[in-house]
Amino acid sequence: MRMTQLSPNHQTPNHTPSKQTKEQLQNELNFHLAEKMLIKLREERLISQEEFNQISKLNRQKFNPLLGPLMCDKP
Numbered sequence: 001m002r003m004t005q006l007s008p009n010h011q012t013p014n015h016t017p018s019k020q021t022k023e024q025l026q027n028e029l030n031f032h033l034a035e036k037m038l039i040k041l042r043e044e045r046l047i048s049q050e051e052f053n054q055i056s057k058l059n060r061q062k063f064n065p066l067l068g069p070l071m072c073d074k075p
Contacts, residue, residue: 024066031063 020028038055041047047055 020066027063028065031059031065034059034063 035056038047038052038059042049042052
């Protein structure tokens with residue numbers, strides 16, 4: 001393994017993650033609650049998989065969650 005010592009002049013990018021606003025946090029919570037209800041409706045066979053996917057897509061557009069696109073089956 002080769003190691004290189006960085007000089008004192010070397011600077012790393014100063015990246016500070018932005019804090020979520022209360023509205024963003026509320027949207028995230030609302031999205032996850034809506035998804036839980038959708039899953040329950042699908043499990044009870046009250047909606048089809050296609051309806052589930054369409055409603056989930058609309059929820060992602062409305063609530064704009066940070067993790068929603070990562071957790072869904074379909075974009």
